Amino acid sequence: MLNRSRKALLSLILFVAPAFALYVIFLVIPMIQGSYFSFTNWDGLNKSYSFVGIHNFVEAIRDDANFRTAILFTAKYVIVAVVLQNAIALLLALLIESQRKAKGLFRTLFFMPNMLSIIISTFMWVFVFSKVMPALSKFAALKFLGISWLGDPDVSFWTIMLVSVWGGVGTLMLIYMSAIQGIPQHLKEAAIIDGATPIHMFRYITMPLIAHALTICTFLTLNSSFKVYDLIFALTGGGPARATQVITMNILEEAYQRNYRYGYASAKAIILFLIILVITMIQVSVMKKREVEA
């Protein structure tokens, strides 16, 4: 008997050890090291460094104006991106599902940007904003397109959003479409027989029954927008003058470009982790409660 359970343990170890080793080396240890360094003033190169307690955290939250700007800009980005991406993805899913023809065509079209590298597709947008829009604005009716898309911080937030929605809605739309397809036909029919208008249908049938998809998609967008980097790097580079700098960019700048303050950058990275953790936890637990079974 003992022999048997020992054999089972051995086979568990043999099967799991390789993956576990990779996981420990590239995820667990960096995470622990990062947490550890966040309490030090290590510069990434020097052998010697000292403990500074929670000083890094205090400095990041209290004294670092750039970091605060980055957090605020990221927060603004997250709120608008989560709302817009989900609203547009849901709208597209509903519209496509209501079509009889060309469903596949539209689905492919709106999903396509998700296949491309964000860097590469954003460079196409840079071309659009720097060359095509000025050309279009020469037509009298399109004069409003002549604005400074990337140079003016007030405008560039919406420019970023335009590209963010473009690249972000595809996956969400697929998830919403599959949720809409999962709504039982008899519920829709019953609602129609009872004389429900399309708005009633959406409010009382569709929305409650795709609530799980809403939870997933909100989680996905929250997660990805807090971590946004590629898009903003390629579009504005964080500029003009750090006006569109996001948290990830600020961390990288701290660790590699400015003073090589690894310890400090680690503290900021931990703050980012905690922000994402707390907010997604709240989001999932609140939204899970509202879900109903069909």
Next chain:
Amino acid sequence: MRRQLSSVVSLLVLAVMAIYFLFPIYMALINSFKTQSEMFTSVLSLPSSLRLDNYVQAFQKANMLRSAWNTIVVTVTGIVGIVFFSSMAGYKLSRTSGKLSHAVFLLFVASMLIPFQTIMVTLTKMAKDLGLQGSPFGLGVVCAGLGVNMAIFLYHGFVKGVPRELDESAEMDGCGEFRTFFAIIFPLLLPITFTIVILNLLWLWNDFLLPVLLLTDFRKYTLVLTINMFFGKYSREWSLILASLILSSIPIVIIFAIFQRWIIQGITEGAVKG
């Protein structure tokens, strides 16, 4: 009548959105055939001829073949590592009951919440210490380490649907555990394996930040990094850049065209279960 009106309106909205989605790609495509001077005089019009000059130049100047090869090395290393190790681990963790197995599985799942940004600085240092910095293969190994948690989660769930009797009958026939897994179980995991391959392919092929941190030599750059460098170097020669953007997107578009149905299914499933 009302019904018709609403379907016309919805078609109209879809059409407007379609223009928005196609616009940058269309603009990049038509201008990639123009000479620099033709582009300046008429950005909006179709190219006067389908000259492939920009493409040939971009292909050579950006060393597309080399970067494509580097990208393939990263992607294949990462995907093979993830699929191989995660399928084994996910299968065993799903089949074994007990506290240890459960705890290990929870550890894997919980780590999915760690954002890459939180560990990137120390991860880069770790890769450097292990001699994995600077090579596409090393980058692939690091990616495998980052990707196993989600793949294990997906395999773990899928294996529950594979009857245990298969393991038992194979064992009775004297089949060793590894052979049972690779000869009998693994082929049955193909649907979820395909989902995992797709999700990781999109991540690895298009990843930017981790390669930037790990690949220091431009000769080892992946396609995305090469394009980024190219963009900085020839920032005024849009026609050349656009050709390079289109060129570097072709492989993934071809893959999408061939596997579209499975990709869409895989992404939906991966997201809903993950």
